[in-house]
Amino acid sequence: MGLAVAAIAALGLAWVRAEGDAPSLLSDEDARDALDVLVGADGREITFAISDAGSGVRSVVAVLIHARGEDTLVETTYPGSWLFGGESGQSFEFAAVIDPAEQKLRDGDAILSVEVRDWSWRENSMREEISVRVDTTPPRVTVDTGLSYVKRGGSGSVRYEVSEPTAFDGVQVGPVDAEGSAFFRGFPVDSSDGSTRGARIAIFAVPTDAPHQADIRVVARDTAGNFATAGWPIVLKERTLPQGQVTLHKKFLDDKVTPLARADRIPTDDLSAAFHLVNTQLRSSNEKTLRAATRDTAGKALFRGAFHQLRNSMVTSRFGEDRRYFIGTKRVSRATHFGYDLAATARAPITASNDGRVVYSGELGIYGECIVIDHGLGVASLYGHLSQRDAPVGVSVRKDEKLGLSGATGLAGGDHLHFAMLVGETYVDPVEWWDPKWVKSHIEVRLPAPSP
Numbered sequence: 001m002g003l004a005v006a007a008i009a010a011l012g013l014a015w016v017r018a019e020g021d022a023p024s025l026l027s028d029e030d031a032r033d034a035l036d037v038l039v040g041a042d043g044r045e046i047t048f049a050i051s052d053a054g055s056g057v058r059s060v061v062a063v064l065i066h067a068r069g070e071d072t073l074v075e076t077t078y079p080g081s082w083l084f085g086g087e088s089g090q091s092f093e094f095a096a097v098i099d100p101a102e103q104k105l106r107d108g109d110a111i112l113s114v115e116v117r118d119w120s121w122r123e124n125s126m127r128e129e130i131s132v133r134v135d136t137t138p139p140r141v142t143v144d145t146g147l148s149y150v151k152r153g154g155s156g157s158v159r160y161e162v163s164e165p166t167a168f169d170g171v172q173v174g175p176v177d178a179e180g181s182a183f184f185r186g187f188p189v190d191s192s193d194g195s196t197r198g199a200r201i202a203i204f205a206v207p208t209d210a211p212h213q214a215d216i217r218v219v220a221r222d223t224a225g226n227f228a229t230a231g232w233p234i235v236l237k238e239r240t241l242p243q244g245q246v247t248l249h250k251k252f253l254d255d256k257v258t259p260l261a262r263a264d265r266i267p268t269d270d271l272s273a274a275f276h277l278v279n280t281q282l283r284s285s286n287e288k289t290l291r292a293a294t295r296d297t298a299g300k301a302l303f304r305g306a307f308h309q310l311r312n313s314m315v316t317s318r319f320g321e322d323r324r325y326f327i328g329t330k331r332v333s334r335a336t337h338f339g340y341d342l343a344a345t346a347r348a349p350i351t352a353s354n355d356g357r358v359v360y361s362g363e364l365g366i367y368g369e370c371i372v373i374d375h376g377l378g379v380a381s382l383y384g385h386l387s388q389r390d391a392p393v394g395v396s397v398r399k400d401e402k403l404g405l406s407g408a409t410g411l412a413g414g415d416h417l418h419f420a421m422l423v424g425e426t427y428v429d430p431v432e433w434w435d436p437k438w439v440k441s442h443i444e445v446r447l448p449a450p451s452p
Ligand SMILES: [Zn+2]
Pocket: 317, 337, 339, 340, 341, 417, 418, 419
C-alpha cells in the first residue's frame, strides 16, 4: 500500500519534473519593437524578464557576438535542484550591458544571443538572437551662421546642418537642466520634401534669468544617443530689466483676486496671502497649460514679416518688468511681467499680430479670456484679458484679423491687452519681433525666400 502511494507520487513527480515547455523570455519594449538595438558610445543596458511555468528557470547565458569575437555578458544559475526543480512560474530579471568602450566594439552589426534553460529533466531551453547595431560616431554639426547679436530676453536664429538623422537637435542656451537654461528645437529650413537631411533652423531665446553670459550652442543627438555640439560667433548683450511697483487696492482684491482664488480653491480669509498664491501657484499652473498648447508648433514659418503691435495702443507696461506688489506699505508678492500691456479704448478690437493658427482659446486663470496663436518654428503670441473671443482653437488666422475684444478678465486692473510672445517655452521681448528690420536680418535671412 505504502509502496503504491510512493509509486504514484514518483510517477507524479516524474510527470511534473519532465515537463516539456520551454522557458519564456521578454526583452524591454524598445529592444522588442526595434529591428536593431542601437548602441551608442555611452553603451546601453537591455533588461529581460524570464520565467518558466513548469519546473522554473535554471540558467541564462547572454553572449555578444561581434566582429572581434564573443563576450559573455550574463551567466547566471537560479536556485533549484535536480529532484525538486526550481521556482515554478517565478519571473527573474536580468540586464545585459553592451559597452562599446569596455568591450572594444567597432561600429557595425553584432548579435546578442540569449539562451535560457529550465529545471525540467528534459532540459528545455530557448534561444533568442537580437541584432545589435553599434554606432559610436557622433553626428557632425556644421553651423552656417556668422556673427550674431542677441540680447537677454531677446530672440535669435541659427542655420546649421547635421550629418545624419537625429533624435533631437536645436539650440541649448546655458548648461542643460540649470535654472534659466533652455533648449530650442531645430526644424528643416525647407520642409517641403519631408527629408530629415539638409539645412536646419532653430529660433532661440535668451531667458531673462539665463546664467550670466550663458553659453549658446547648437546641439544634436543621433538615434544611437551620440551627442555633438557646435558653437558660432555670438555676442550676448546683457541688460538690466526694469523694476515696477503695483499697489493692490481693496476693490481689485475683492473683484479680481477673490473670485480667481475661489475658482482655484485658494483660501480667501487673508487676501494678501490669497493674492500671493494666485500670483505664484495659479500663475505657474496657467503657464503649464500654455506650454502644453504651444508645444505643438508648425514645422515651418507661418509668419510673414514683422509682427504688428495693436493699432493705436499705448504701452503701459513693458517686457521683463520685475514687479513687486504692495498692499498699503506691505510687500505681498513679486513676479516678472513677461509681456507688454497695451491700452487702447475699452473693448477695442484685438487683432492677430501675424499669420498663424489658434492653439488656445479659452479662460485661463490670471490671463482671463485668452487666445494663443502658433506662428510656426516654436514662435507663439498670446492675447490676454479679453472680454470677447471670436477665434476658436484650430482656425488659421491672418495678420491683423480680428480675434476678439479687449477687456479686463483675469488678473487685470482695467481694460487692456496683455500681449506676450514665446519662443519654445521662453517668453521673449516682442519689441524685436515688431521691428521689420530686426525680423528680416535676424530671422528671415535664414528662411527660404517666401513663395509669392
Ligand atoms: Zn500684462
